Amino acid sequence: MTEAVEKIKLLRSSPDLSAATYQIHDESHTIGNSLRWMLMKNPKVEFCGYSAPVGTAFGHIREHVYQRPYASLMLSRFISLHPTSSAPPANTVPHPSENVINVRIQMYDNLSSLDALITALSDLDKLCETVEDAYIKDLRENKYEKWEERR
Amino acid sequence: MSSQPLDPRRLVGVHAERVTDVSSRDFPGHYPGEDHSWNLQRFKKNLKVKVQRLSNHSIEFDIVGVDASIANAFRRIMIAEVPAICIEHVFAFNNTSVIVDEVLAHRFGLVPLNVDPSLMEMRSPDDPPTDRNTLVFEVDVTCERNPKAPKGSTDPYELYINPEVLSSHITWSPAGEQAEVFADNAPAPTNPNIVLAKLRPGQQIHYQMHAVKGVGKDHAKFSPVATASYRLLPHIKITKPIPPHLAEKFQKCFSPGVIKINPRTREVSVDGNGARKDTVSREVLRHPEFTDSVELGRVRDYFLFNVESESAYRPERLLPEAIKVMREKLAIIKQAAEALREKSTTMDNDVVMTDV
Structure with a gap:
């Protein structure tokens, strides 16, 4: 195993990072979908979607995207429509041999998508902490049905 | 719980031939004039985690107030990433x-x-x-x-x-x-x-x-798990009184313990927390005499987890372990993202310096 694999690679972006695609190595729908959800909770995010290789988990899902209701563009393939990228439209779904997900973020007001990504990551962490604390608190209260399971 | 009026936005409709309102829409900008941006305090207030049953091999718990993507992340990690x-x-x-x-x-x-x-x-x-x-x-x-x-x-x-x-x-x-x-x-x-x-x-x-x-x-x-799964809390709303002579027939359309018939008045109602026992088979929707008298659904943010441990972990330890793995993953990605930000800002400075 090579240690030199970057965890996050910037696939393509506008110069000010207000619209960018990040490739996250060794992640799947687990991080992809929850990160997408948290990014969409940010009102400064115009668009966010992720894609994971087909055939690794859910064969029928190619991309998870959510569109603001008033966005006028049809963003079914989310990279190719970006106006500032001059590169040819790439297939946004990673090849099944690649252990990566692609996360596309587009921001309002030329804000940095990388800042939004970092904020979303720490917000997700706080969410996890909150769920864990609530679970442990409830477990300590001991108010559940106990039963013995035979094997 | 299910007898209390529920925010209809939280419901997924289950009809005879289709399901409706499957996706969550609690995003900023979806409902004009409403704030749906991420707010930890609000999340803490709405979150409810409740352990229902625990045995030496399995656990059942509810997580209420999270998005499907989060619940699914925990489920996926319990299956695939807890060592x-x-x-x-x-x-x-x-x-x-x-x-x-x-x-x-x-x-x-x-x-x-x-x-x-x-x-x-x-x-x-x-x-x-x-x-x-x-x-x-x-x-x-x-x-x-x-x-x-x-x-x-x-x-x-x-x-x-x-x-x-x-x-x-x-x-x-x-x-x-x-x-x-x-x-x-x-x-x-x-x-x-x-x-x-x-x-x-x-x-x-x-x-x-x-x-x-x-x-x-x-x-x-x-x-580490034999199964780790969740389902959404079923929601049954009786919209029209059920005629007393049809009470038993109505009751039999649901799983045992879901529908209660008052022995005196023959009044039909959902039995307390009975809705969670239902399989949402939609049998009731097959009978023309019950058309328009009941609405079926599921609560979109109400996850009933069932986890069976088949490893050294006691069943109640699996969710904390999954959350630990999730947080480790987030920390690694965040570190890499911060390194990327560092790199991109220094690169910008380099460009400025060469211009000067």
């Missing part, structure tokens, strides 16, 4: 049984072990085995004729000694500091009665096996 210890390498010294080495080795690999994964380190393919990352097990079973077998018996357990290789024949050989580390819980299979091979007199199986730490996404044997 467990399993036999990974098998060295065959002798096998004269009818089962070939590769099949038998595979069976040994699938045996769940009682070793707490937090006591061991992950071993990469290049790493040499050490007492911190590898446990050595041995199995040496020979089948013989029982000289004291009763005449005319056909029971293999009376006729022969060791007619079966069981998981209880797997013995652990401590190495290095392992005898101390595993002092209170000697490594062994969680279930001693798994039949791994059958033997007849003269046949022998002698294997040495190395167990390592791994995760379910690498091989399903490393999955």
